[in-house]
Amino acid sequence: MLNYIKGEGYRITHSRGMYVAAGIASGLLVLMNLVLYISNQNITNFPYGLMSFSLNNLIANLQILFISGFVVAALLFGDERKNGTLKNVVAYGIPRIHIFIGKCVVSIATALCCMAVILVFYVGSAYLLLGGPAAEPLGKMAGGIGAAMPSAFAAVILGVALLTLFEKDVVAAIVWFAVMNVIPVICYYAGFKVEILRKIAGWMPWNIFRFEVSANMSGYHCLWDTPSGLAKCIIAGAAGILIFGAAGILVSRKKEIG
Amino acid sequence: MTAYAAEARKVTKRYGSFTALDKVDITVKRGAVYGLVGDNGAGKTTFLKLLSGHIYADEGELTLFGCHSRKDMEEQRRRTGAVIEAPGFYPQISVEKNLEYYRILKGVPGKRAVDEVLELVGLADRKKKRCRDLSLGMKQRLGLAIALIGEPELLILDEPINGLDPSGIIEIRNLLQRLSREKNITIILSSHILTELEQLATVYGFLTDGKLAEQITAEEIKEKCSDYIEINVSEPERYTAVLEKKFHTESYKVLPDKTIHIVNPMMDIGAYSRLASENRMDISRLERRQVTLEEYYMDLKNGGRKYA
Numbered sequence: 001m002l003n004y005i006k007g008e009g010y011r012i013t014h015s016r017g018m019y020v021a022a023g024i025a026s027g028l029l030v031l032m033n034l035v036l037y038i039s040n041q042n043i044t045n046f047p048y049g050l051m052s053f054s055l056n057n058l059i060a061n062l063q064i065l066f067i068s069g070f071v072v073a074a075l076l077f078g079d080e081r082k083n084g085t086l087k088n089v090v091a092y093g094i095p096r097i098h099i100f101i102g103k104c105v106v107s108i109a110t111a112l113c114c115m116a117v118i119l120v121f122y123v124g125s126a127y128l129l130l131g132g133p134a135a136e137p138l139g140k141m142a143g144g145i146g147a148a149m150p151s152a153f154a155a156v157i158l159g160v161a162l163l164t165l166f167e168k169d170v171v172a173a174i175v176w177f178a179v180m181n182v183i184p185v186i187c188y189y190a191g192f193k194v195e196i197l198r199k200i201a202g203w204m205p206w207n208i209f210r211f212e213v214s215a216n217m218s219g220y221h222c223l224w225d226t227p228s229g230l231a232k233c234i235i236a237g238a239a240g241i242l243i244f245g246a247a248g249i250l251v252s253r254k255k256e257i258g
Numbered sequence: 259m260t261a262y263a264a265e266a267r268k269v270t271k272r273y274g275s276f277t278a279l280d281k282v283d284i285t286v287k288r289g290a291v292y293g294l295v296g297d298n299g300a301g302k303t304t305f306l307k308l309l310s311g312h313i314y315a316d317e318g319e320l321t322l323f324g325c326h327s328r329k330d331m332e333e334q335r336r337r338t339g340a341v342i343e344a345p346g347f348y349p350q351i352s353v354e355k356n357l358e359y360y361r362i363l364k365g366v367p368g369k370r371a372v373d374e375v376l377e378l379v380g381l382a383d384r385k386k387k388r389c390r391d392l393s394l395g396m397k398q399r400l401g402l403a404i405a406l407i408g409e410p411e412l413l414i415l416d417e418p419i420n421g422l423d424p425s426g427i428i429e430i431r432n433l434l435q436r437l438s439r440e441k442n443i444t445i446i447l448s449s450h451i452l453t454e455l456e457q458l459a460t461v462y463g464f465l466t467d468g469k470l471a472e473q474i475t476a477e478e479i480k481e482k483c484s485d486y487i488e489i490n491v492s493e494p495e496r497y498t499a500v501l502e503k504k505f506h507t508e509s510y511k512v513l514p515d516k517t518i519h520i521v522n523p524m525m526d527i528g529a530y531s532r533l534a535s536e537n538r539m540d541i542s543r544l545e546r547r548q549v550t551l552e553e554y555y556m557d558l559k560n561g562g563r564k565y566a
Contacts, residue, residue, distance in 0.1 A: 007363030011348065014355050084346025088404055091310040091342070091414070092364050093335030257312040 001098040004089070008076070008106040017075055022114040025068075026121035032057075033122075037129035047217065050132030055123070055141050059215040059222070062148040063181075063206055065115070066155035070176050072114060073107040073159040078169040087257050100252035103160045104245070108153055115145075140220050144213070147224035150237020151205035154244050155180055161248030164255055181206050205236050260324030263288045263412045263444040264309055269318035271304050278304040280468040281318065286446055286461070288411075291438050293459030294448035295555055300465040302448040303343060306416050309446070310340040322412070336364070339410035341418060345401020349390035353381055353400055356389055357407060366408040375403040380429060394421035402430065406437075413437070415447040419454055427454065434458055456551040464558055471558055479554055487520040487527060490543040491534050494518055500537050505529075517543075 012018055033054055040049025047053075058064065080086040089099055123141075127134060158179060162172035184204035188211065191198030201207050212223040223229035264286040271279040279301045286292045294302040307313045308320055311331065319326050322334040347356045357372040376382045379399040384392065389400060398421050405413055418434070419427045431454060437443045438458075449455045455462075462479070464471040474482075491497045494516045501520070502508060509521045520530065527546050534541050 003363055003365040007359050010362050011351070011355075011359045014359075015348070015351055017350070083348055084344055085348060086346070087310070087312050087342055088340070088346045088360065089363065090312055091335060091338065091340040091405075092360075093311070093332045093338070094363070095329075095332050256314060257307075 001094075001102050004094050004098060004102040005105055008102065009109075012076065012106070012110055018072075018110060018114060021071070021075060022117050025114070026118045029118065029122040030125040033125040033129050040130070049130055050217075051126045051130045051134050052132050052137040053217065054126040054130055055137040056215040056217075058122075059137065059140050059144050059220070060213060062144050062209040062213065065145070065148050065152040066180055066205065068115070069107070069111050069152050069156035070159035070173070070180075072111040073103070073156050073163060074169050074173065076107055076110060077103055077160065077163050078172075081167060081257070090257060096252045096255075097249055100160065100164060100248050103164075104157050104248070107156045107160055111152075111156060136220075137215075140215065140222055143224050143230075144209075144222060147230055147233035148205075148209055148237075150234050151209070151240055152237075154205065154237055154240025157241060157248055158244040161244055161251050164248065165251045167258070203232070203236050203239070205233075205240060208233060208236055260321075261287055262321070263290075263323060264446065265319075265321040266305070266308075267319045267321075269305075269308065269315045269320060271301075271308060271313065272316050277468050279308075279315075282465070282468070282470045284463050284470060284473060286444060288444050289438070289442045290444055291434070291458050291460045292444075292446045293455040293462045294446065294465060295452065295455065295462055295551070296448075296465035297559075299467075301468040302465055303416050304468075305465070306340070306342055306414050306446065306448065309414055310338070310342055311335055312342065336408075337410055338412040338414060339405030339407070340414040340416075341398075341401040341405050342414070342416045345397055345404065347389050347397075347400055347404065350388065352386050352388055353392070353403075354385040356400065357385075357403060360404050360407050364408045371407060375406045378406060378433065379403045395423055395426045398422055399426070399430070402433075409441070410443065412444045412446070415445065417449055418447055419449060419451060427451075431457060452551045452555060462551070464555060466559060479549075479551070482554075485522070485546060485548040487523045487530055487546050488543065489518045489520065489530060489534075489541065490516065491518070492540040492542075496537070497534060497539055500533060501530075504533060 036049050036054060040046045090096065123138070159172070159176055162176050163169065166172040166175065184201060184206040187197045187201035187204065188207050191201045208223060212229075214221045224233055262285055264284070266282050266284040268281045268283060269279055270277065270281055282301070282305065284305065294305065296302050304313070308315055309322070320331065322331050323337060325331055325334050348359070353376070354372060357375060358369070361369070361371050373382070376385050379402050381396065381399050381403060384396060389397070392400065398418065402415070402418060405415070419430055422430060434445060434447075435458060438445055445458075447455070447458070459476060461473065461475050463473045489497075494512055498510060498512060498518060501510065505525060507520070507524065511519045511521070513519065523530070523546070527544065531541060531544055
């Protein structure tokens with residue numbers, strides 16, 4: 001498995017794809033901060049030219065990390081059937097389980113590297129261009145990213161499993177979105193009527209980071225600020241890793257390469 | 259150490275209600291060049307995919323280097339290289355980087371391995387080129403290079419000369435012959451171009467509709483399908499009478515179009531020509547022929563009576 005991970009590491013670092021993706025994401029975030037900066041310079045009493053406003057976009061929408069994780073996995077492994085590279089890996093005798101775990105490790109590592117680069121540009125440009133206090137939003141953001149990390153890993157693992165299961169990326173993306181977003185949101189609203197669904201929905205990562213977090217100009221209410229809230233974030237993510245990991249192993253063992 | 263590189267015992271593979279392989283028994287000895295012959299849909303690629311681990315058999319047992327459990331087979335696949343259907347590579351990176359990726363992935367020590375296979379398949383001067391810019395023939399060579407990384411003991415090749423130009427075909431044929439001869443690599447390959455297969459294979463497996471019609475060595479085919487002289491003369495009845503009298507042979511056939519086939523000719527071709535002219539018969543055609551793989555295959559498909 002180590003050879004597989006090393007091989008993928010070589011390929012990713014020697015391909016342009018991830019550099020371009022990270023560059024585009026960083027560029028867009030810098031552009032956002034630049035727009036806020038220009039607006040702040042040109043509009044009197046512009047209330048959003050603050051670092052907290054910029055960073056709150058991420059703090060209040062940490063589910064973006066889940067989507068980004070899937071996008072990274074799809075960019076890395078979405079074309080392997082079309083390119084016929086997966087069949088070489090299997091023909092080399094690398095066990096399918098090792099391939100699946102290797103893909104998860106590589107996707108997570110790549111996503112973390114991309115995230116680090118993007119955050120440097122995002123936070124850096126916000127710090128340089130925008131005013132207001134930095135410590136509080138930075139602290140909330142760091143805590144939020146930490147709390148969302150297990151769920152983001154689970155999202156990547158689910159993505160890899162679905163990309164293994166389905167021949168077409170778009171099908172994998174639709175199913176991924178259904179599992180990560182549509183079903184939790186349905187359960188959340190159905191939970192107002194059905195008690196058991198309310199309890200289940202409360203443990204779904206998408207709902208945790210969408211409905212139990214608020215970050216705006218008037219203040220923060222973050223689940224991870226309390227030990228029990230942080231534990232809930234981590235437990236929900238860990239459960240996701242286990243469930244999606246087991247499903248992925250099962251799928252990769254059974255799946256034939258057409 | 260087992261004498262066989264690969265074996266299939268009563269292997270069956272179904273896709274839904276379609277049986278792609280039906281209780282197939284195939285044995286591939288080490289060092290052999292095994293040619294899989296069959297029409298489209300006969301099960302050639304299915305068999306090669308089973309060997310490469312892309313798909314699983316529904317019934318029967320597959321063995322690689324004497325090992326048949328799933329885990330052991332995966333272990334043994336490290337000793338193989340395969341190109342099934344189209345060659346697999348990353349089109350956006352260079353030839354060299356693709357091979358380096360596979361070298362690391364396969365755990366082959368030393369970067370020289372990449373240069374060696376590039377040299378071997380004739381891609382050394384194109385190593386910096388992006389794979390998507392390669393011609394079809396070059397892509398085929400790259401696929402072969404990927405399969406050859408790490409000096410495999412068994413090569414599994416599905417239509418390896420597809421898309422190659424005539425000189426490419428000759429180069430790949432020579433390469434495969436060299437690999438078999440010098441490195442004693444076992445090769446299992448399928449091809450539609452039987453004339454090419456004929457120049458490479460030492461054993462054939464004929465598949466028809468998912469069943470193994472026959473497994474036979476090239477030598478056995480040669481013995482079964484001995485060469486003959488084909489002759490068209492003005493008076494075939496008189497010629498055969500003279501033939502029996504002068505050359506004491508009765509191993510001939512007169513075909514409905516009056517063509518005479520003299521099987522296992524004892525004399526050189528000139529003697530048969532002289533026999534006609536001495537007896538004042540005109541010859542419109544005279545040639546020495548051997549049954550080709552194509553003829554043998556077509557006969558086998560039609561029931562295999564001719565060369566049985």
